[in-house]
Amino acid sequence: MAAPRLAMGLMSGTSADGIDAVVLRITPDGAMAVVAHHFLPYPDSLRNALLDFGNEEHRISARDMAAMDARVGALYAEAALALSAQCAEAQRVEVIGMHGQTVCHTPPDNSTQIGNPAQLLTALGRPVVADFRRADMALGGQGAPLAPLFHQAAFAAPDHWRAVVNLGGIANISWLPPQGGGALHGYDTGPANGLIDAWFNRHRGAPGYDHDGTWARTGTVLPTLLDAWQRDPFFRQPPPKSTGRGSFHLERLFALGAPEPDDEPADVQRTLLELTVRSVAQAIEDSAVTPERILLCGGGAYNGFLVERLSTVLAPATVLRTSDVGVAPEQVEAAAMAWLALRRLDGLPGAAASVTGARRDAVSGALYAPPV
Ligand SMILES: Nc1ncnc2c1ncn2[C@@H]1O[C@H](COP(=O)(O)OP(=O)(O)O)[C@@H](O)[C@H]1O
Ligand SMILES: [Mg+2]
Structure with a gap:
């Protein structure tokens, strides 16, 4: 019998509470199980700064936004490393799906997530899939919901x-x-x-x-x-x-x-x-x-x-x-990121046009692959 597939998924949503990270195992019959979970809360200062983005009056400089991208990227890597430390299977994942932190969602034009995926790639040495929303948006979709x-x-x-x-x-x-x-x-x-x-x-x-x-x-x-x-x-x-x-x-x-x-x-x-x-x-x-x-x-x-x-x-x-x-x-949306990353590796659609209104189903996510 074929071996089960393993993928890691990381998600931080609009609550800006922190990062949920899971290892998802899929057996050849399609049965899925989350085998490990770790939650890394955002520090209060970051959470407050991210919540401020909700206020359209809020102005932030490009420099501050870039700093935030690196900070969120570092926390994604920290969450993935903490999960790896508690779960041997985490070291054998085929791929890692990371959502990133949404700072602006203005469909049908744009949806921006921050968190540098290359930091996760460097820390874990496994392929990373990120930027799950924009392929669907390029096809006229809402880029959401993703799950x-x-x-x-x-x-x-x-x-x-x-x-x-x-x-x-x-x-x-x-x-x-x-x-x-x-x-x-x-x-x-x-x-x-x-x-x-x-x-x-x-x-x-x-x-x-x-x-x-x-x-x-x-x-x-x-x-x-x-x-x-x-x-x-x-x-x-x-x-x-x-x-x-x-x-x-x-x-x-x-x-x-x-x-x-x-x-x-x-x-x-x-x-x-x-x-x-x-x-x-x-x-x-x-x-x-x-x-x-x-x-x-x-x-x-x-x-x-x-x-x-x-x-x-x-x-x-x-x-x-x-x-x-x-x-x-609390594991479902992170498991969705793991599953979507596998879909990207397999060249299969991750966004459903029947949901997002895009012209067709999109193979979604950008792949950051080793070697680095
Ligand atoms: N025990 C609880 N009682 C009430 N609300 C809770 C509890 N646990 C979590 N929550 C709520 O769930 C939120 C986090 O939900 P989450 O699914 O992570 O949202 P997001 O995907 O937007 O980050 C918290 O900010 C809180 O409002
Ligand atoms: Mg959350």
């Missing part, structure tokens, strides 16, 4: 539709058709942890997050605010669509509807959480297909109150975490 083909390969069921909802800084949804029935599709639904974290940090001390949604749970939804926020045109825009921190940050949201000075901060937090719940529910409602199971991943899958609300609103669909089908929520 749906992986979600399909990892989580599709033979006999029923499933949906995967990734609750990162931004939320995205993938609909996974059963065998022989329908097309893979998906898009960004709007905000998730990004806004929830930002309000928490403003009122509860930065940087951190509302553990398990405990603080939001104490609040009450403010209906006027929720109505105003739901009027953001992104929610009504038909797919293909994607978004980022540049569109969903507190200042922009508050321009649609600002909290009154005597509104309780906990009530605003509760309302921000509800905005995520409603936008995901709207996406499911708008879809022509009804998923039987909805799998949650991303850090938001650890927000017990968010999961509880989604389970209530999405009933009768069964809401599960991806850990219930074999991959821990």
Whole structure:
């Protein structure tokens, strides 16, 4: 029997919390397993600087941007080396997929990730694939979301539709058709942890997050605010669509509807959480297909109150975490990078035109190969 394939994947999303790194093993029958995981949190100073990019008023010099590219590249290498130290199989990976840190996502024109891939190549001596979004964009696509083909390969069921909802800084949804029935599709639904974290940090001390949604749970939804926020045109825009921190940050949201000075901060937090719940529910409602199971991943899958609300609103669909089908929520997007890197090596598409709206499926990612 052929040997299993091994790849490493590294991901840091719009929450700017840090880098998730995994080793993914794929057996010849296509079964996938994450065999090791390491999370390297960003230092507070870097996290704050990256979060500042969300503010379109923010101006940064080319020199500072270049310094940040090297700093993020060094942290990617550090995360990969730490993973290698804890897992013998990490030294035998065929390839490493690195997402990099998005600093600007303005589809359909551009999506920029920083983090110098050559630093990872030099540190690990293995081929690195990076820059996964721009081939799709050159073909007229959104360059996002990136994970749906992986979600399909990892989580599709033979006999029923499933949906995967990734609750990162931004939320995205993938609909996974059963065998022989329908097309893979998906898009960004709007905000998730990004806004929830930002309000928490403003009122509860930065940087951190509302553990398990405990603080939001104490609040009450403010209906006027929720109505105003739901009027953001992104929610009504038909797919293909994607978004980022540049569109969903507190200042922009508050321009649609600002909290009154005597509104309780906990009530605003509760309302921000509800905005995520409603936008995901709207996406499911708008879809022509009804998923039987909805799998949650991303850090938001650890927000017990968010999961509880989604389970209530999405009933009768069964809401599960991806850990219930074999991959821990915080490992899914990093595993997608490992899988996408293998696709690039094999010359196979990594971005689905049915998701991104590109003219055709794109073989995505730039290869940085040894020797160096
Ligand atoms: N135990 C938890 N309770 C509540 N929220 C959590 C928990 N763990 C993680 N999160 C949320 O998940 C976020 C990180 O999610 P992640 O999937 O890494 O997003 P991204 O892909 O944007 O980096 C954190 O910023 C936090 O908001
Ligand atoms: Mg993250």
